[in-house]
Amino acid sequence: MAGLYKSEFKNPVINWLDSRLPIFTMMQREYGAFPTPRNFNYFWSFGGLAMVALMVMILTGVFLAMHYVPAADRAFDSVEHIMRDVNYGWLIRYVHMNGGSMFFIVVYIHMFRGLYYGSYKSPRELLWMIGVAILLLMMATAFMGYVLPWGQMSYWGATVITNLFSAIPFVGKAIVTWLWGGFSVDNATLNRFYSLHYLLPFVIVGVVFLHVVALHITGSNNPLGIEPTGPQDTIPFHPYYTIKDMVAMVVFLTLWAALVFFAPNLLGNPDNYIPANPLSTPAHIVPEWYLLPFYAILRSIPNKLFGVIAMFGSILLLFVLPWLDTSPVRSANFRPLYRIFFIPFVIACVVLGIVGANPPQGSWLLIGRIATAWYFLHFLVILPLIGKFERPLPLPESILQPVLRQGGGSGGLPAGATAAPREVS
Amino acid sequence: MRRLIPACLAAAALVASVGAPRIAVAEEGMPSVDWSFSGPFGGFDYASAQRGFLIYQNVCANCHAMHLLHYRDLAGIGLSEEQIKAIAASVQVPGLDDSGQPKDMPGTPASQFRSPYPNELAARAALNGAYPPDLSVIANAREGGPTYIHALITGYADPPADMKMADGMYYNQYFPGHQIGMPQPLQDDSVTYTDNVKPTLDQEARDISTFLMWAANPYLTERKRMGVHIVLFLLFMTGVTYAVKRKVWSDLH
Numbered sequence: 263m264a265g266l267y268k269s270e271f272k273n274p275v276i277n278w279l280d281s282r283l284p285i286f287t288m289m290q291r292e293y294g295a296f297p298t299p300r301n302f303n304y305f306w307s308f309g310g311l312a313m314v315a316l317m318v319m320i321l322t323g324v325f326l327a328m329h330y331v332p333a334a335d336r337a338f339d340s341v342e343h344i345m346r347d348v349n350y351g352w353l354i355r356y357v358h359m360n361g362g363s364m365f366f367i368v369v370y371i372h373m374f375r376g377l378y379y380g381s382y383k384s385p386r387e388l389l390w391m392i393g394v395a396i397l398l399l400m401m402a403t404a405f406m407g408y409v410l411p412w413g414q415m416s417y418w419g420a421t422v423i424t425n426l427f428s429a430i431p432f433v434g435k436a437i438v439t440w441l442w443g444g445f446s447v448d449n450a451t452l453n454r455f456y457s458l459h460y461l462l463p464f465v466i467v468g469v470v471f472l473h474v475v476a477l478h479i480t481g482s483n484n485p486l487g488i489e490p491t492g493p494q495d496t497i498p499f500h501p502y503y504t505i506k507d508m509v510a511m512v513v514f515l516t517l518w519a520a521l522v523f524f525a526p527n528l529l530g531n532p533d534n535y536i537p538a539n540p541l542s543t544p545a546h547i548v549p550e551w552y553l554l555p556f557y558a559i560l561r562s563i564p565n566k567l568f569g570v571i572a573m574f575g576s577i578l579l580l581f582v583l584p585w586l587d588t589s590p591v592r593s594a595n596f597r598p599l600y601r602i603f604f605i606p607f608v609i610a611c612v613v614l615g616i617v618g619a620n621p622p623q624g625s626w627l628l629i630g631r632i633a634t635a636w637y638f639l640h641f642l643v644i645l646p647l648i649g650k651f652e653r654p655l656p657l658p659e660s661i662l663q664p665v666l667r668q669g670g671g672s673g674g675l676p677a678g679a680t681a682a683p684r685e686v687s
Numbered sequence: 688m689r690r691l692i693p694a695c696l697a698a699a700a701l702v703a704s705v706g707a708p709r710i711a712v713a714e715e716g717m718p719s720v721d722w723s724f725s726g727p728f729g730g731f732d733y734a735s736a737q738r739g740f741l742i743y744q745n746v747c748a749n750c751h752a753m754h755l756l757h758y759r760d761l762a763g764i765g766l767s768e769e770q771i772k773a774i775a776a777s778v779q780v781p782g783l784d785d786s787g788q789p790k791d792m793p794g795t796p797a798s799q800f801r802s803p804y805p806n807e808l809a810a811r812a813a814l815n816g817a818y819p820p821d822l823s824v825i826a827n828a829r830e831g832g833p834t835y836i837h838a839l840i841t842g843y844a845d846p847p848a849d850m851k852m853a854d855g856m857y858y859n860q861y862f863p864g865h866q867i868g869m870p871q872p873l874q875d876d877s878v879t880y881t882d883n884v885k886p887t888l889d890q891e892a893r894d895i896s897t898f899l900m901w902a903a904n905p906y907l908t909e910r911k912r913m914g915v916h917i918v919l920f921l922l923f924m925t926g927v928t929y930a931v932k933r934k935v936w937s938d939l940h
Contacts, residue, residue, distance in 0.1 A: 300939065339755065342755045342823070342824065345906075346755065346760070346905060352906045352910065353910070353913075356910075497939065501935050502935060502936060502939070505928070505931055505932045505935045505936075506932055506936075508928050508931075508932070509925070509928045509929050509932050512921055512924045512925045512928050513925055515921055516918060516921040516922060516925060519914065519917050519918050519921055520914070520918055522914070523727075523910055523911060523913060523914020523915075523917065523918065524727045524911065524914055526910075527827060532827060532828050532829055532830050532832075533828070535824045535825075535827040535828035535903070536820075536828045545863075
């Protein structure tokens with residue numbers, strides 16, 4: 263339907279703008295009045311934290327790109343130039359470097375929250391799948407970003423990871439040469455990684471937008487995993503969740519700052535302060551910590567091709583998770599069996615991370631294989647079966663019911679509880 | 688829910704500690720040193736860093752380059768403009784004369800630290816095939832950092848009886864593989880300090896480690912000072928924000 267939108271904003275300038283492009287109305291509807299389940303815990307802040315991390319990464323990255331030189335013989339020194347000669351370059355670089363870790367910590371917690379509370383279940387399957395796509399894009403971006411300082415781990419990490427594609431039958435070698443733009447990781451590789459490392463974050467922004475749109479179509483899941491039954495179950499996003507997310511954000515920034523200012527190289531590898539040297543292979547080539555679990559899965563399979571398949575499969579599996587989990591109940595709080603099996607799953611993921619940091623020999627190899635097996639077992643066998651045998655606990659009738667029982671226990675509705683949401687709807 | 692929080696915290700702690708064991712393993716057995724720059728309130732001991740620079744200049748610089756540093760950077764360890772000019776002028780650095788021909792000339796504060804060899808090949812040719820690494824960021828490039836450097840400098844010893852040393856290699860307790868191409872670089876009284884500090888081997892090792900730590904992290908002191916302010920501010924903001932949150936939510940509960 264053509265024509266001006268009837269804006270309800272009183273301010274004439276905003277009204278004029280809003281009538282022609284109703285972004286003010288959209289913001290008011292999606293982030294102001296947006297009816298949101300009233301029972302979120304702080305795990306529901308991690309999506310917002312990831313958004314903060316993404317924005318900080320893009321902002322610091324843009325400034326780093328102004329001083330960085332993507333050439334094999336100058337990249338390492340240009341990073342050190344940023345650290346030494348650019349005003350507060352060390353700050354920008356350390357924020358960006360540790361920001362990668364903070365972004366992944368937040369996103370992993372966000373994902374474990376989704377797994378625990380069944381946020382991937384109908385009708386949020388697509389929302390979850392878009393999220394998995396974001397994870398894949400993040401991994402690609404982070405991997406290519408780690409190559410840019412052109413230290414030893416940059417170079418050898420790039421060599422190991424790109425070489426994975428050589429496992430593809432028949433065309434593998436050709437694909438790797440094509441990826442490298444030459445016959446080894448070299449200047450051409452660095453240049454394209456730089457280009458893509460600048461491009462992909464904006465692709466992530468686009469996919470995050472889809473993620474948020476999909477979220478606002480279905481509405482958020484919540485710790486009880488039941489849909490709101492009426493306005494009494496929801497509260498407007500603003501001010502309740504804007505302020506709650508702010509609390510989470512300040513704590514998040516505190517941890518990030520502590521890392522940046524007091525231990526900026528804690529999560530990095532000392533070898534990456536050695537300039538890349540194609541003639542000297544480091545004793546242990548390890549990726550950044552957030553890729554270690556997948557690296558462990560790769561190395562726990564004796565066959566290279568199947569190792570690569572298992573590694574990518576471990577993520578691609580998440581795309582079909584909504585159909586692997588056969589239980590209609592979302593929240594693990596009402597799923598006694600799933601709740602138990604969730605613990606060894608988390609342990610397996612953490613163990614895989616530790617195994618990935620260690621050489622694949624002796625007991626590490628065995629532990630890695632058990633954890634890998636458990637990871638796949640969890641998704642492919644345990645999840646489909648639990649749904650069939652588990653007897654879920656009775657679900658509460660509404661979100662408000664247990665909230666009230668927890669809160670005062672008196673049973674009577676506080677005046678504000680019912681009044682606030684009704685104004686909104 | 689109650690189980691999820693500790694599980695996730697434990698997971699986060701474990702994941703975060705993945706980086707820690709690497710450092711812990713490297714520091715095993717190394718003599719621990721109480722560095723002035725460790726901890727959130729730490730900062731560089733200028734006197735020690737200046738003594739360390741003296742050692743670098745007189746001993747290390749004969750073989751090791753530090754090409755990421757400029758003489759002007761020495762202001763960061765408290766040297767005055769005049770001192771820096773004098774130090775730079777005492778060194779011949781490669782440049783071009785008026786007719787464009789390569790020519791060594793006295794350095795200026797803007798000059799890069801003079802490299803002892805024009806390139807890696809020249810270094811290897813002169814040093815029996817060994818290449819002394821550039822020391823600009825060495826304190827960040829080794830597990831254990833300055834503690835490792837201190838241990839390495841003081842870690843020379845006679846090889847165990849059953850160990851076969853390769854030609855031209857020296858035994859060092861803390862060097863990976865224990866065979867190092869660098870002969871023991873420092874002994875007691877290797878340098879003469881201008882302050883009243885006694886140049887024992889241990890003291891020299893501390894000073895050179897401090898200098899190299901500064902060279903790799905010239906903004907460490909400023910970084911930590913800023914960090915204390917920012918973290919305190921953020922903790923304060925956490926309190927304020929949480930109080931506001933309680934206030935906003937009070938009409939719901």
